[in-house]
Amino acid sequence: MGHAAESIWDAEPGESLRVGPGFVLADVDTDSAPGYRGDKQSAGDDLAAGAAEFDQLQEMFFANSRLGDERKILxxxxxxxxxxxxxxxxxxxGAVDPQGVQITAFKKPTDEELAHDFLWRIRPHAPGAGMIGVFDRSHYEDVLIGRVRELAPAAEIERRYDAINAFERQLVDEGTTVIKVMLHLGADEQKKRLQDRLARPEKHWKFNPGDIDERLLWPKYREAYQVMFDRTSTQDAPWYVIPADKKWYARLAVQSLLMDALRGMNLSWPVADFDVEHEKKRLAAS
Amino acid sequence: MGHAAESIWDAEPGESLRVGPGFVLADVDTDSAPGYRGDKQSAGDDLAAGAAEFDQLQEMFFANSRLGDERKILxxxxxxxxxxxxxxxxxxxGAVDPQGVQITAFKKPTDEELAHDFLWRIRPHAPGAGMIGVFDRSHYEDVLIGRVRELAPAAEIERRYDAINAFERQLVDEGTTVIKVMLHLGADEQKKRLQDRLARPEKHWKFNPGDIDERLLWPKYREAYQVMFDRTSTQDAPWYVIPADKKWYARLAVQSLLMDALRGMNLSWPVADFDVEHEKKRLAAS
Structure with a gap:
């Protein structure tokens, strides 16, 4: 297995999109494609080529967990x-074996969830060994919409940043590679996409009037994201801000981050913990 | 969306593979392809064509759940x-949106699980509205390996068949379409596949010496499956026995069963529960 996919980047998303000290969200061009050598035309082929390698890496990752490797990805x-x-x-x-993926979509909290600490509903969904867990929204809602709409007292919102860092530190200590991605969409592009949803009856189910309410709070959300980055983009669990006006770019970038994580594990096929020749004989006789 | 995929069948798996009264497992030819008009060469294209329709049906199914439809598939x-x-x-x-799929792999029960009734670990994994839940092994292990290896007293095994029927009846009453599939592999074909795993170091992780132990109990497993069919293939939650020596056939057959379930729901795109024109104006002004 080569690292052929690397050649599509002048600068890898793992470096160029990482949120470090001094990062300013307002400076990011949402319609850009940082570091990618190709263009919209080449992106489909590059994603497919990456998918084949990602699929192999994921299988090896999953295989190792069956022989005791405790690592996981979130x-x-x-x-x-x-x-x-x-x-x-x-x-x-969707390109990898669905057995190795665990997706959790976090919706508006229920009354039972609200009666507990904000991390209570999150913890049980941390991925197990060999799994790629995906949080579709997450505990960060509690410092995003939570902050913008003042769903909790300011002191509680403040406390949450530290609680999140402590929680993610635990995950890392337990062998989790934590990859946090903000898909950063421009306001104009969002308007177009929402218009498209409203124009097509088969897309109406994806639309919610609340989407426009949140859109009207865009500047406040940008502030909340900036504070979130300042407080929670840690060495252990960094944020990546991915320009998202170009869907093809965002997909390539997220794929690259996941493959970086897997390559960094230096995986190989696990060695059998049984006597292969003995088992061949038993099987032949069966 | 047409039902073009139907033309690939002389007899639909939903009818021809269904376990009804008088079914005898020993009579099933594991190397057959019942009802399929094509052959190995056409199977790939037929699966891809079916996948496109399955994908659309699944999206419509999921969409309806967002507007209150409580139906689900297991x-x-x-x-x-x-x-x-x-x-x-x-x-x-893997052909449909991973957001709409919930896979649970049931392994050997833990001590905590064993301390509870056998359905205790199963219930929480029943799919929610709009979801396709998949049990990779299930509560049926408790009347298969449970029976073959006498992991529980005979009276307890007996009790379980009725408990399973009652449990599945509940699921059906809650709006679940329950589709139970046995992939029926021939002993010779299994030997080849296990030999292949042993021959290839990158497949060793999929092999377990216990696989041969279970293989040696094949006749007892066949008996346990037969009893299971006799006792639990109900009107509400029927079993389907799918000849599985030909992988391409088994995949087409399972796809067909799932599409039958979705087509039987007579789905259409949900109608917006908001004033579309009003939202267009709000969006334009935003």
Whole structure:
């Protein structure tokens, strides 16, 4: 298995899109394609080529867990509506064996969930060994919509950033590679996508009047995202901000982040923990 | 959306593979392809064509759940080792949006699970509205390996058949279409597949010496399956026995069963529960 897919990047998303000190969300061009050598025309082929390698890496990752490797991956996806989370799940995550994937969509909390600490409903969904867990929205809602709509007192919102860092630190200590992605969509592009949903009856189910309410709070969301990055993009669990006006770019970038994580594990096929020749004989006699 | 895929069958799996009164497992030819008009060469194209329709049906199914439709689907997969459950998950289930799929693999029960009734660990994994749930092994292990290896007293095994029927009846009453599939593999074909796993180091992780132990109990398993069919293939939650020596056939057949279930729901795109024109104006002004 080569690393052929690497050649599509001048600068890898794992470096160029990582949120480090001094990061300013307002400076990101949502319609850009940082580091990618190709264009819209080449993106489909590049995604397919990447998918084949991603699929192999994921199988090896899963295989090792069956022989005791405790490592796991958690991909956290956050974004404004229509930014393309669904497309990431379908076109990036959908390329690997569904047995090795665990997707959790976090909706508006229920009354029971609200009666507990905000991390209570999150913890049980952390991925197990050999799994790629995906959070479609996450505990970060509690410092995004939570902050913008003042769903909790300011002091509680403040406390949550530290609680999140402590929680993610635990996940990392337990062998989890935590990859946090914001799909960063421009306001104009969002308008087009929402208009498209409203224009097509078969897309109406994806639309919610609340989407426009949240859209009207865009500047406040941008502030909340900025604070979130400042407080929770840690060495252990960094954020990546992915320009998302070009769907093809966002998919390639997320695929690249996942493959980086898998390549970084230096995986090989696990060695049998049984006597292969003995089993061949038993099987022949059966 | 046409029902073009139907033309590939002389007799639909939903009828021809259904376990009814008088069914005898020993009479099934595991290397056959009942009702399929094509052959190995055409199967790939037919599966792809079916996948496109399955994908659309599944999206409509999921969409309706967002507007209050409570229906769900549960696919139960049971089989001897190497029969191709993994391939079904990847090539049939993998064709639809992963957000709408919930796969649960039931392994050997833990001590905590064993301390409870056998259905205790199963219930929480029943699919929610709009979801296709898949059980990769299931509560039926408790009357298969449970019976063959006498893991519980005979009276307890007996009790379980009725408990399973009552449980599945509940699921059906709650709006679940329950589709139970046995992938029926021939002993010779299994031997070949196990030999292949042993011959290839990158497949060793899929092999377990216990697979041969179970293989040696094949006649007892066949008996246990027969009793299971006799006792639990109900009107509400029928079993389908799918000849599985030909992987391409088994995949087409499972796809067909799932599409039958979806077509039988007479789905259409849900009608918006908001004022579309009003929302268009709000959006334009935003």
């Amino acid at each position: 991909l956290v996806l956050q974004a404004m509506d229509t930014a393309g989370k669904g497309g990431i799940l379908r076109h990036v995550i | 696919l139960v997969l049971q089989a001897m080792d190497t029969a191709g459950k993994g391939g079904i998950l990847r090539h049939v289930i």
